Amino acid sequence: MSSREDILQNIRRNTRVRYEKPDLSTLEKEAITYADPVAQFCKTVGEVGGHVVEVKPGEDMNVLIHNLYPDAKRIASNLKEITCATFHPDDVASSAELDGTDLAVVRGRVGVCENGAVWIEQDVEQRAVYFISEALILLLDRKNLVNNMHEAYQKIDTGEYGYGVFISGPSKTADIEQALVLGAHGARELTVLLF
DSSP: OOHHHHHHHHHHHTOOOOOOOOOOHHHHHHSOOOSOHHHHHHHHHHHTTOEEEEOOTTOOHHHHHHHHOTTOOOEEOOOTTOTTOSBOGGGSSSGGGGTTOOEEEEEOOEEETTTOOEEEEOOSSOTTHHHHSSEEEEEEOGGGEESSHHHHHHHOOOTTTTOEEEEOSSOEEEOTTOOEEESSSSOSEEEEEEO
């Protein structure tokens, strides 16, 4: 048994009062929705510090990526259509070798209009690539936009590796003196390519 399971078993054994899960169906019916999900998603991503580029039909994403990040030398991606990638993130022996990655291009599964978050399902062994790269590009199909987190949770999956994460904008943190730091826990820049 894993340490995680040991912890959960101890919690279950020592829980004296159990409560039924609340009925969320009424909350889901009252959840926020948007008349124009694409416009709302673009606006919200901008508000959290990222930006969205709407890919035109037939536009070459590799050319677009090069134009957006012309100085990127080390580009990580496991996506077959991203031919501008210089390496596959799982070709490194350890996640420490991902340090110095200028740009990572990964697939987003679900985009949430209310908060600009994009669900990333782990599809590489070295998931550190999502956080260690200086800039992150998320490829997202506009058909996968949802209004709110209620809808998002109905669509997410953790896939083969059992891990996924919502990413909303570039990494940022601020201390009590209100000094904002970008890139403290992840990418300094986030771009969503919406196709």
